Amino acid sequence: MKKILIYDHDRTFCLRLAEWVDKNKFEVRYSDDHKVARKLIANGLFDIIVIYVSCLLCDGMRLATDILDLRPTTPVLCALDKDDNALLIRLIQKGATDYIDKRFINRKNFNLLVSRIVPDKESREELYEYQGTQYRECISKAKMFAPLIAPLTIFGESGVGKSVIARRIFNDSHIFNKVFVSAKCSLMDVASAPEQLVGTGSRKSPGLFEQAFNGTLFFDEIGDMPLAAQAILSHAIEDGVYYPVGLSNPVRFNARIITSSSKD
Known part of the structure; x- marks a missing residue:
């Protein structure tokens, strides 16, 4: 329970x-x-x-x-x-x-x-039935992407439920029992955004990458993420490592990335 x-x-x-x-x-x-x-x-x-x-x-x-x-x-x-x-x-x-x-x-x-x-099987089905036909079709399509480990972007206007789709993909994935970490890019401060991602190398201040290790990391409205943070995220996805602030040795990056955007 x-x-x-x-x-x-x-x-x-x-x-x-x-x-x-x-x-x-x-x-x-x-x-x-x-x-x-x-x-x-x-x-x-x-x-x-x-x-x-x-x-x-x-x-x-x-x-x-x-x-x-x-x-x-x-x-x-x-x-x-x-x-x-x-x-x-x-x-x-x-x-x-x-x-x-x-x-x-x-x-x-x-x-x-x-x-x-905090979804479970029953509540997910209740939510699924509650939504309209078009939304259920979108959910069904999203299921096709759930088993993949590649980064995924969800496009749609503001307020249509992109974060719910991201949760659904996570729930239907093979890592549903791991962590799901969500970050609103529009609220990221330009100066501190990179540190938010990589952390400081101290257990007292883990970054989003560390919090989501072995799980899923969801960035809401990725287009609003400061450019410096986007570069760090791109490097972590491509090379599989990142550098926390204050550390010279790389740290392994292992999280499934899902992003959303209302812009092309």
């Missing part, structure tokens, strides 16, 4: 999310104590963690940062109760998977989001 951790000082909100989650698929834990939450995460692997990052009482932002450093491959879903684009950009650059707005979230949207982030 998959595990989900909900971190918030608002017990009512925790209980509401816990009630929404399918008890046959998830074991739910929740906490409002930073030390307790860190201990839970250290002692047991969670498939997804929901953190109320706007909470000053339980210092959700600090926990989110700690978790993204401690377990960079674990999906972190950030909960907010106000518009804060600067905070969202910081969290997504750090490695957060997605976010929810506590003011507007409902059962259907929450479960659909969770099923996309």
Whole structure:
């Protein structure tokens, strides 16, 4: 059974999310104590963690940062109760998977989001049936590419579900039990983008390449990736190695690359 951790000082909100989650698929834990939450995460692997990052009482932002450093491959879903684009950009650059707005979230949207982030066979089929005919045809076509190890680019207009297609390809691949790391290229800072990819050679600051080792690395809107980072990515794909900041010896690169783009 998959595990989900909900971190918030608002017990009512925790209980509401816990009630929404399918008890046959998830074991739910929740906490409002930073030390307790860190201990839970250290002692047991969670498939997804929901953190109320706007909470000053339980210092959700600090926990989110700690978790993204401690377990960079674990999906972190950030909960907010106000518009804060600067905070969202910081969290997504750090490695957060997605976010929810506590003011507007409902059962259907929450479960659909969770099923996309932590899919299983049943939830994948539910999502598949939910979509229209054209979308299902696209999914069927994507299955043909799932067994391949070659880099793949998904073209389509913004908002049509390219990230969902990428997840589907990953779920149907032979490495579905490995990690899936997603990065939004439009949020990459020009100066720090190369370091985001290769890391610093320190376990405390792994880059996206290291986080996705043996798994799948998805770049959303690859055309928005800074040129310096594009050059590093191209070199890693072609030569199979990269150089973390501060290290002179090459590090092996081994991740399936999927990208999306709304531009030619």
